[in-house]
Amino acid sequence: MDIREKPIGVFDSGLGGLTVVKEILSHLPNENIIFFGDTGRVPYGGRSKETIIQYVKDDMEFLLSHDVKAVVIACNTADSMAKEEVEKLYNVPVVGVVEPAAKKAAATSKNGRIGVIGTKATVRSGAYVKAISSFSPSAEVFAAACPLLVPLVEEGRFRKGDPVPEIVLREYLEPLKEKNVDTLILGCTHYPLLHDIVSEIMPDVNIICSGPASTEALIATLERDSLLSRSDNAGRIRYFVSDSPDSFARNGSIFIGREIHGSVSLVNF
Amino acid sequence: MDIREKPIGVFDSGLGGLTVVKEILSHLPNENIIFFGDTGRVPYGGRSKETIIQYVKDDMEFLLSHDVKAVVIACNTADSMAKEEVEKLYNVPVVGVVEPAAKKAAATSKNGRIGVIGTKATVRSGAYVKAISSFSPSAEVFAAACPLLVPLVEEGRFRKGDPVPEIVLREYLEPLKEKNVDTLILGCTHYPLLHDIVSEIMPDVNIICSGPASTEALIATLERDSLLSRSDNAGRIRYFVSDSPDSFARNGSIFIGREIHGSVSLVNF
Numbered sequence: 001m002d003i004r005e006k007p008i009g010v011f012d013s014g015l016g017g018l019t020v021v022k023e024i025l026s027h028l029p030n031e032n033i034i035f036f037g038d039t040g041r042v043p044y045g046g047r048s049k050e051t052i053i054q055y056v057k058d059d060m061e062f063l064l065s066h067d068v069k070a071v072v073i074a075c076n077t078a079d080s081m082a083k084e085e086v087e088k089l090y091n092v093p094v095v096g097v098v099e100p101a102a103k104k105a106a107a108t109s110k111n112g113r114i115g116v117i118g119t120k121a122t123v124r125s126g127a128y129v130k131a132i133s134s135f136s137p138s139a140e141v142f143a144a145a146c147p148l149l150v151p152l153v154e155e156g157r158f159r160k161g162d163p164v165p166e167i168v169l170r171e172y173l174e175p176l177k178e179k180n181v182d183t184l185i186l187g188c189t190h191y192p193l194l195h196d197i198v199s200e201i202m203p204d205v206n207i208i209c210s211g212p213a214s215t216e217a218l219i220a221t222l223e224r225d226s227l228l229s230r231s232d233n234a235g236r237i238r239y240f241v242s243d244s245p246d247s248f249a250r251n252g253s254i255f256i257g258r259e260i261h262g263s264v265s266l267v268n269f
Numbered sequence: 270m271d272i273r274e275k276p277i278g279v280f281d282s283g284l285g286g287l288t289v290v291k292e293i294l295s296h297l298p299n300e301n302i303i304f305f306g307d308t309g310r311v312p313y314g315g316r317s318k319e320t321i322i323q324y325v326k327d328d329m330e331f332l333l334s335h336d337v338k339a340v341v342i343a344c345n346t347a348d349s350m351a352k353e354e355v356e357k358l359y360n361v362p363v364v365g366v367v368e369p370a371a372k373k374a375a376a377t378s379k380n381g382r383i384g385v386i387g388t389k390a391t392v393r394s395g396a397y398v399k400a401i402s403s404f405s406p407s408a409e410v411f412a413a414a415c416p417l418l419v420p421l422v423e424e425g426r427f428r429k430g431d432p433v434p435e436i437v438l439r440e441y442l443e444p445l446k447e448k449n450v451d452t453l454i455l456g457c458t459h460y461p462l463l464h465d466i467v468s469e470i471m472p473d474v475n476i477i478c479s480g481p482a483s484t485e486a487l488i489a490t491l492e493r494d495s496l497l498s499r500s501d502n503a504g505r506i507r508y509f510v511s512d513s514p515d516s517f518a519r520n521g522s523i524f525i526g527r528e529i530h531g532s533v534s535l536v537n538f
Contacts, residue, residue: 040320041310046423048513051309148433151420154315164417167433244317 004229007032007238008218009063010072013055014042015154015248016189017074018255020097021237023211024072025256027219030229033237034066036267037252040242043150044077045119045188052121056082058269060090062240069227072218073097076187076210077119080127093221098122100213101185102131106139108206109183115176115205116143118187119150128187142179143187146172150190156254158193165197173201181205193254239264273498276301276507277487278332279341282324283311284423284517285458286343287524289366290506292480293341294525296488299498302506303335305536306521309511312419313346314388314457321390325351327538329359331509338496341487342366345456345479346388349396362490367391369482370454371400375408377475378452384445384474385412387456388419397456411448412456415441419459425523427462435466442470450474462523508533 008028010021014037021035036059038044044052056078063071070093073079079096087094105114116128123145132141149172152158152165160166176184183206186192192209199207222228229235241248245264252260277297279290283306290304307313307328313321325347332340339362342348348365356363374383385397392414401410418441421427421434429435445453452475455461461478468476491497498504510517514533521529 040316046513047309051512147424148420148426151417155416157417164433164436167436243320244315 003069004227005032005231006067006069007034008070008072009034009036009066009068010074011036011038011059011063011078012075012189013038013044013078015039015252015255016150018252019189019192019209020072020074020211020214022256023215024218025235025237027215029234030231031235032229033235034063034068035237035239036062037239037241037248039244039248040269043119044075045121045150046147047121049081049121052078052081053085056086057089060086062267064090064092068092070095070218070221072214074189074210074214076189077121080122080125093225093227095214095218095221097189097210097214098127098187099131100217101187101208101210102128103135104213105183105185105208106132106135108208109136109139111180111182112136112139113179113181114139114141115179115181115184116141116187117146117172117176117184117191118143120145120147122187128185142176142181144172144176149194150188153190153193158197160196160200165194169194169197170201173198177202183208186210240267242267242269272338273496274301274500275336275338276303277339277341278303278305278335278337279343280305280307280328280332280347281344281458282307282313282347284308284521284524285419287521288458288461288478289341289343289480289483291525292484293487294504294506296484297498298503299500300504301498302504303332303337303509304506305331305509306517307511308513308517309538312388313344314390314419315416316390318350318390321347321350322354325355326358329355331536333359333361337361339364339487339490341483343458343479343483345458346390349391349394362494362496364483364487364490366458366479366483367396367456368400369486370456370477370479371397372404373482374452374454374477375401375404377477378405378408380449380451381405381408382448382450383408383410384448384450384453385410385456386415386441386445386453386460387412389414389416391456397454411445411450413441413445418463419457422459422462423520427466429465429469434463438463438466439470442467446471452477455479509536511536511538
């Protein structure tokens with residue numbers, strides 16, 4: 001098989017990565033995609049580095065068993081904690097979410113003051129601080145761990161007018177507002193659903209999401225390695241999860257912005 | 270070794286089961302305890318029955334490898350979804366949390382209207398409805414799934430005066446208040462920490478927690494099988510977790526009501 005027609009592999013700890021798939025689909029509609037959500041072990045954001053690396057290896061090996069031509073780590077926690085480790089292990093181009101968003105934030109910020117919100121693990125890793133510094137050594141980065149946001153989004157609590165996410169986000173964002181950041185990275189693939197509340201709380205701030213940034217990086221990587229599909233047909237997505245395919249199909253559509261057609265398959269590790 | 274001096278095994282998906290250990294310690298101070306918290310795969314409450322059964326088998330086998338004389342399933346989700354399945358598999362007395370709390374609620378309620386709050390999996394299982402009916406066939410049971418409570422408690426958001434758990438609990442409890450329940454089972458071992466907010470919202474309701482109920486059942490089982498320790502020495506607790514021993518030691522003390530002394534060991538499945 002022509003390597004260009006092989007699928008792109010995308011994985012996340014759960015549903016959030018579908019916000020990245022949504023962007024990939026809109027820019028690369030002819031690519032086939034294999035998506036894996038590790039719903040049997042979600043969330044990754046509170047776990048240790050060692051555990052996250054082990055889980056990411058399992059995720060990578062699952063995608064590689066489907067003969068993917070490239071992998072997108074559509075999970076900030078996994079990318080922050082494990083990308084360096086796994087890139088060395090597997091012979092496939094790997095695109096993350098952290099570096100692309102950091103690059104975009106560094107190019108966007110006027111005052112050099114950049115905020116990042118993410119899971120505990122993402123913030124603890126320091127990956128965003130390191131990546132932003134590599135693009136803009138003088139930038140000051142202010143990061144806030146927001147452990148309640150993933151559970152809130154997973155429960156559908158992300159709409160303007162809902163006091164619970166509004167109170168919680170105000171608490172988390174207040175220290176970043178005080179630091180006068182002009183750019184804010186939503187450093188978790190669940191957070192784009194909270195975009196409206198965030199922009200209400202910080203109306204003058206540029207908000208950077210993982211999806212568009214990592215899709216740009218993916219396109220650049222596929223072009224560089226001559227891996228872009230030549231097909232004119234609409235690409236096919238296949239979904240795999242490690243628990244509850246039905247609930248994935250039901251709840252995933254809000255993340256990907258379309259119905260999840262076809263079957264979602266269960267994977268047993 | 271005298272079987273009576275073997276340890277009692279207790280497991281939970283994470284930290285919540287320590288509220289049960291707290292009760293066991295206060296009533297059976299001379300027993301040795303092996304506690305296992307599956308912190309690498311917490312939470313169980315949103316997962317499928319098949320996955321929960323697999324995880325509970327792993328938990329049981331870990332405790333049995335430490336030669337325990339009895340097992341307490343200190344997790345309502347695990348007990349609701351997997352107890353019937355695992356009781357058949359292992360040759361050890363198993364005490365859960367659901368049946369003891371159901372029995373106590375049936376004996377306590379005057380108007381026969383009993384509320385239960387728990388995780389999605391616990392409510393979906395119907396285990397409380399079934400158990401309460403077995404003790405009080407005419408009782409009416411009203412169950413509400415409360416998926417945000419475990420993340421809130423794990424983040425330390427359980428104190429009176431904190432608007433977030435107060436708003437969320439008011440939402441979850443409103444339908445049960447409307448049903449005029451006079452007894453409410455806190456059907457998750459995390460929820461005792463929310464006792465003060467719950468009793469403020471439902472001041473005239475009898476609140477039943479897993480810890481005291483299951484400890485009574487444990488004592489009855491150990492007496493029945495002549496397994497109570499004869500030792501006069503203070504019992505020893507050993508803690509095992511599947512991720513982040515340090516964070517377990519740091520965060521567990523609020524659940525168990527004492528410092529977690531000594532080492533917490535990491536288990537790799």
